[in-house]
Amino acid sequence: MEIDEDSLCEDSGNETSGDDVDFNVEVESTAKDPQPYDDEYQYEVLSTSDIVQYMSDIIDEVNNVVQLPPTTTRILLNYFNWDKEKLMERFFDGDQDELFKEANVINPFKSLPHATRPKFSLKIKGTEECDICFMVCAPAHMTGLECGHRFCYQCWNEYLTTKVVEEGVGQTIACPALNCPILVDDETVMRLVKDSRVKIKYQHLITNSFIECNRLLRWCPSPDCNYAVKVSYVDAKPVTCICTHVFCFSCGENWHDPVKCSLLKKWIKKCDDDSETSNWISANTKECPKCGATIEKDGGCNHMVCKNQNCKADFCWVCLGSWEPHGSSWYNCNKYDEDEAKAARDAQERSRAALQRYLFYCNRYMNHMQSLKFEHKLYSSVKDKMEEMQQHNMSWIEVQFLKKAVDILCKCRQTLMYTYVFAYYLKKNNQSVIFEDNQKDLERATELLSEYLERDITQENLVDIKQKVQDKYRYCDGRRKALLDHVHEGYEKDWWVCKEA
Known part of the structure; x- marks a missing residue:
């Protein structure tokens, strides 16, 4: 199935193109030479095609050792945040069955026992029933994953389109069957989705997830820029994108020397x-003399009661002193009393x-x-x-x-x-x-x-x-x-x- 070239030209997001779901595509590298801000920090600016090639190289490198289907390898790498050393260490030193279970993929070295397959996936008088739309279809109109759950092509297309377009899910699309955690692989998505724009969106999500998972990669934060920066180690150093935007690789903000x-x-x-x-707070509020909570005067009465449940202090809005003497013969709010209001004024001033x-x-x-x-x-x-x-x-x-x-x-x-x-x-x-x-x-x-x-x-x-x-x-x-x-x-x-x- 080919992607319409016109749709590729119209799309301007950070995505790849084509149906090469295992990312083993020959692409012309457009990576620019490193543009170091200083001689110590080397980096490389990558286009989306370069990023896809970089993903392919990692998948190929791992597959040369583990001998898995490329799409399965991609799911496993994503599970380990694209740390190939961690993946291979766990693959060879740990329980492989447990590894595949945790990553929500079927172990490709073992076939699923026939007894565990769902009953509706079996042929009944030459037909099968889709568990989503309950339509009875010929087996040729049904398909599914290695988990054995099968649905009609129309339901698959609508399900995957909803996940990709409306929910923005790429890496973690699970089987539509109830409580089935098995992830849908790239090949299945690209085979079952009909709209080329949805395929491009899916590849964009995969690529974006790759960048976000890989600590040595970061998208350029400049609006409408489709380039990413690749470094050999993470540090708070300035990097310059092809679009001329200079940003801190560590945090992604504009380069902010001298502040950390x-x-x-x-x-x-x-x-x-x-x-x-x-500015409004400074002009219209005061702080509670007991707990420091900011209080706004919303009435004519100068008797304030702090609404902080742990405080409930009664005080005078004018002098910030205790309200208790204000209703008695000891009322002296019109007089400047240094001893009584000093602590309140000091707190207010601070x-x-x-x-x-x-x-x-x-x-x-x-x-x-x-x-x-x-x-x-x-x-x-x-x-x-x-x-x-x-x-x-x-x-x-x-x-x-x-x-x-x-x-x-x-x-x-x-x-x-x-x-x-x-x-x-x-x-x-x-x-x-x-x-x-x-x-x-x-x-x-x-x-x-x-x-x-x-x-x-x-x-x-x-x-x-x-x-x-x-x-x-x-x-x-x-x-x-x-x-x-x-x-x-x-x-x-x-x-x-x-x-x-």
């Missing part, structure tokens, strides 16, 4: 939880200070993120400026300094953005002071470079602007590297102490 993946994950979660409401500190770093982080988006738009305007310079008797090579300036500007913006995440979790010490000085110097130079690049170019200021831009982007690049070198040295020498925030 664990802190960035905490920061992103905190921003998602806090940034949209923090909470407010923590919020203000978060807002300080968050606003600067978001500001650089927004500026970075605008700087990326500079590429189009820089192209126009480069053309204008060429009209002023400058060669194509001579005007390339503008593009390099924008490249460095974007790198500086991105580095500065993540320095505020690093600084938020950093405890103060002598080295942190040096870090902040480096940060300040880079930020000041970056803003000046951005200003230069946004000026109008005229015949009169052409030479002056070129010299200033070149001097400034070289300075910015040097200060960026100096800042990062200092942070990396601090990691190596344990200068940095991070705090919970």
Whole structure:
């Protein structure tokens, strides 16, 4: 059964094409040479065809030893997260029957006893009954797996299509029979599914599962990019995709030097939880003086009762002191009582200070993120400026300094953005002071470079602007590297102490 070429052209997902279900297909490699960010970390960018070939190579390598059907080998490899060493160790050193049972496949070295086959799979007067639609069909219109459960072709097609398209299941499609865990192999899926688009979707799911299971592979997170990156070992290092997107292989986020993946994950979660409401909280709420729970005043009465079930504190919204004396002759909320409200005010101030500190770093982080988006738009305007310079008797090579300036500007913006995440979790010490000085110097130079690049170019200021831009982007690049070198040295020498925030 062939796949319609037109349907392949229309599909733009991360999938393979064709009916070569054992993935032993000859494909033309489009893998690009490794593009290391530095000489230490080698990686390779793979197209979807390269990924299929890589899967085929692993399956062939294992099959040369275990001698299993390719689709069975693929299911077993997926069970072991594509760790071929673990699979072969278990295959030869363990109980093979138990292995196949755990992986939900029939042991190909043993035939299923006839007595265990379902009764409805036996021929009754030359016909069989499908246990899904209960139609009585000729045996030629029925098929099934090695488990012995047989259904009509129409029911198989509808079942597999539903699993693939609606449920998005590829690796773990089980036999339709009740309580049968045996997995449907690739060959059966490709043979029984009629729609070529469903076949492509199925192969996409298999390929995607392969990438997600294999710790040495990661899809490029850039939207609409169909490439993956393959490394020899996992590390928090930058990798550059064919689409030019640079990301951290360890966590998949945009490259975030100098902050580590664990802190960035905490920061992103905190921003998602806090940034949209923090300003409103700061202006409209107070914290319970006893347990610190955030409370909103929704009525005119100043008598507050904390709704925390473990607290239930009664206090005054105005002075944050205990409510008990407010209804008696001891009422003195109109007077400033340092002794009674000091603890409540201190707790309130600590909470407010923590919020203000978060807002300080968050606003600067978001500001650089927004500026970075605008700087990326500079590429189009820089192209126009480069053309204008060429009209002023400058060669194509001579005007390339503008593009390099924008490249460095974007790198500086991105580095500065993540320095505020690093600084938020950093405890103060002598080295942190040096870090902040480096940060300040880079930020000041970056803003000046951005200003230069946004000026109008005229015949009169052409030479002056070129010299200033070149001097400034070289300075910015040097200060960026100096800042990062200092942070990396601090990691190596344990200068940095991070705090919970």
